[in-house]
Amino acid sequence: MQGVTVRSATVADIDGLVASITALFAEDSVRDELRNPGWPQARAAGDEAENMANPDMIVLLAELDGSVIGHLTGGFYAASAMWSGPRAHLISMHVMAAWRGQHVGEQLVEYFRSWAKEKGAVQLRVTAYTANTGAIRFYQRHGFAPLETTLAVSI
Numbered sequence: 001m002q003g004v005t006v007r008s009a010t011v012a013d014i015d016g017l018v019a020s021i022t023a024l025f026a027e028d029s030v031r032d033e034l035r036n037p038g039w040p041q042a043r044a045a046g047d048e049a050e051n052m053a054n055p056d057m058i059v060l061l062a063e064l065d066g067s068v069i070g071h072l073t074g075g076f077y078a079a080s081a082m083w084s085g086p087r088a089h090l091i092s093m094h095v096m097a098a099w100r101g102q103h104v105g106e107q108l109v110e111y112f113r114s115w116a117k118e119k120g121a122v123q124l125r126v127t128a129y130t131a132n133t134g135a136i137r138f139y140q141r142h143g144f145a146p147l148e149t150t151l152a153v154s155i
């Protein structure tokens with residue numbers, strides 16, 4: 001989308017970032033009764049500041065006219081005795097509803113993909129709620145294919 005900049009976030013961006021994460025949790029808490037919509041206001045600022053200082057984490061913003069209209073947080077995980085190849089996980093992503101469908105999400109994912117490749121990752125992963133068919137379609141359009149399923153039961 002014209003005029004949108006995707007860049008790494010800094011601590012000066014925390015308020016806009018927390019607003020974007022808060023909007024994501026508001027949507028997710030409708031899909032998942034155990035998801036606490038109050039978490040971002042309580043904890044996201046501290047957690048994201050830590051992520052920004054960690055070279056294996058990436059915190060991205062989509063900015064339009066000085067306002068945050070979306071974010072993406074991800075992490076890089078090296079190969080280990082358990083995992084034969086390095087992976088990058090897309091942990092959290094959101095575009096404000098008014099700006100969806102205009103390739104802002106695409107810009108965020110492509111930035112993340114480039115960062116992950118540069119780090120040496122051979123695979124990207126993301127988890128999405130089954131009911132979030134829009135996001136699943138978005139990820140599939142960007143090459144992601146189903147890999148595992150989370151099953152849950154109330155007890």
Ligand SMILES: CC(C)(COP(=O)(O)OP(=O)(O)OC[C@H]1O[C@@H](n2cnc3c(N)ncnc32)[C@H](O)[C@@H]1OP(=O)(O)O)[C@@H](O)C(=O)NCCC(=O)NCCS
Nearest residue numbers: 093094095100101102103104105106127128134135137138
């Ligand atoms: C998923 C999301 C980040 C995509 O961002 P975006 O900027 O709209 O993405 P793009 O413009 O690059 O691509 C548009 C695609 O996104 C998907 N999409 C999901 N919800 C959408 C919405 N409300 N409006 C438009 N597109 C939407 C569709 O696949 C759409 O393509 P389509 O033409 O097949 O409908 C965004 O819709 C969003 O923030 N959704 C709510 C939060 C969320 O689900 N986050 C992911 C959690 S795993």
